[in-house]
Amino acid sequence: MAPQETSKGVLYGLSAYIMWGCFPLYFALFEGVPAWEVVVHRVLWSCVFLAFIITFLKRWQPVRVALAQPSKLGYVLGCAVLIAVNWGVYIYAVESRQVLQASLGYFLTPLVNVGLGMLVLKESISRLQIVAVALAATAILYQLFLLGIVPWITLLLAFSFGTYGLLRKQVALDGLSGLFVETLLLFPVAIVVLLALGYAGVSHFGESTAITMLLLSSGAVTAVPLLAFAGAARRLRLSTVGFLMYINPTIQFLIALAVFGEPLSPEKLTSFIMIWVALAIYSWSAWSGRATPAAP
Template sequence: MTAEFRGIAALLAACIVWGMSPVYYRALSHVPPLEVLTHRALWSLALFAVWLGLKGRLREVGQLLAGSGRWLLMLAAFTIAINWFGYISAIQAGRTVEASLGFYIFPLIVVLLGVVFFQERLELAKIVSVALAAAAVVLLTWGLGTAPWIALFLGSTFAIYAAIKKRLGAGPVVSITVETLLLAPLALFWLWQTARTGTGHFGEDFATSAMLAFSGVITAVPLMLFSYASRQVSMAAFGLTQYLNPTLQFLCATVIFREPFTGWHLGAFALIWAAVAVYSLAGLRWPGRAGMT
C-alpha cells in the first residue's frame, strides 16, 4: 500500500465522518447546542493533547501561544466556535439542507477573501464560479422570500476561519489544540453553570453522556486524518474530494431526514453545482487546504 493510497483513504475517511456528522448531532437534539459545543471543544482538546503528547509535540502548543499571533489565535477560536455552534443549531433545527449549501459555497467565499485580503487575481473561472454562486443565493432568496442566512453564516465564518489559519501558518492539529485550549475556560464555566442549576445533560443517562464525550472523537480524529492526508496526497486528489463533505450532508438532509427540498432549492443547488464544476475543472487550487493546514 503506497503512501498516496493511505493518504487518499485517510482523506476519504475524514470527509465521510464530516459529511455524516448531521446524523450524530440530530441524535443529540435533546441537548442544547451550546452544551453540545462545550463538550465537543473539551473532549476534542483532550484527544488533541494526548495525540500531540504521544508525538512529542506538546511544546509546539506553548511555542504557538508564545508567538506573535496570539490575537489571531483568539480570533480563530472565536470564529470556529460560532461556526460549530451555528452548524449544530442548524442540524438540530432541521436545516441541514442550508448547512450543506453553506459548505458548498465556502470555497467560493474564500475566493473573494483571497482577492480582498491576499491580493489574489480574480481569474475568469473564479469570476464565473462566484457569479453562479451569487445567482444561487439570489434565486433562493427570491423563491423562499428570505435569504439563506444559515448557509451564508456557515460559509462566511468558515471562510474567515480559513483565512485566519492561512495567516497563522501553523499545522492544523497544533493550531486547533490551541484554539480549543483558549475556549476551554468558557466551556468549563458553562458546564459548571449547567451542573449547578441542574440543567446539564451529561450524566443524565449513559447514552447521552457517551455521545457527548464521543463528539470529541468525531471532531478530533477526522482532523488528524486530514493532517496526515495533507502530507501524502496530491492537490488533484484534494480537488476531487473537496465536495464529498457537503454532498453527504445534503444526502443526510434529503434522504435520511426528509427535509423540504423545493424547486427553488433545486434551482439554487443546480447553480451551485455548476459553480463547483467550473471551479474544479479549471484546476484551481483548493483554498480549504490552505485554510486547514
C-alpha cells in the first residue's frame, strides 16, 4: 500500500472514530424524545439516506444478491435486531446521562468478541488473551458484587455489538450494503410504528422544527461515519483499524466527565482500569502474535 493511501486511510479512520466518539453530544440534543422513538427514526432515515448513497456509488449489485438469497436473510435480520437494540440502549444511556457505562461497554466489546469467538466459533486464543478476558469478567463482577449494581448498559452494549459481529461473519456484505439491508428489513416496522404514533397523537416528528430536523438528520449521522470507516478499512491493516477503535470510547469517556459531569467514584474508576489493563494485554497479544512468523 502506497504511503499516501495509508495516510488517507488513517485520516478516514480517525474521522470515523472521532465522529462515533462525539455521538453523545448529538443524541443529547434529543431530550424529551424517547430512545426507542429516536431508533425508529434512525432506522427509517438511515435506510433512505443509504439508498441514495448506494445509488450514487452504483453499489446495488451486492444488495440484489443478498435479497435474492432468502435463506441467508435470517442472519441479516438477526443483525438488524441486534443493531437496533444496541442503538436503543446507547441513546437511552446518553439521555439518562450514563455515558460512562456506555463507554465501558465499547471498551469491553473487543474482549467480548474474543470470548464469543472462543465459545461459539471454537477459535483458539492465546493464554494472554484468556487472561485479558478473565480480567474483563472480573471487572464486571467487581461492579456487580462490590458496587452492588448490575452494569446492564455496559453488558447489553458489549454483547449486542459483539453478537452482531458474530452474525455479521455469516453475511457476505460490506458495511454499507449490510447496514442498508438491515435497515431495509426493519423499514416496514418503522413505518407502522410511526403511523401508530401519529394516529395516537404522541409523535415528536413535526412537534418542532429543531426536533424534526434532528430526526431527519439521524440517517446521515449514521451513514457518514460508516462511509469513513469503509474508506479506512480498505486502506489499512486490520490491526491498525483495531487500535484506532479505542478512540471512540475514550472520547465518550472524556465527554461523560467533562461535558455531562458524570461522577466517577474510585470504585468505578477501578473497574475501568481493570478493563484498560485487559485491553492492553489483549492488544499486546494481538500485536506480538502478528509480529511472530508462523511455524512452517
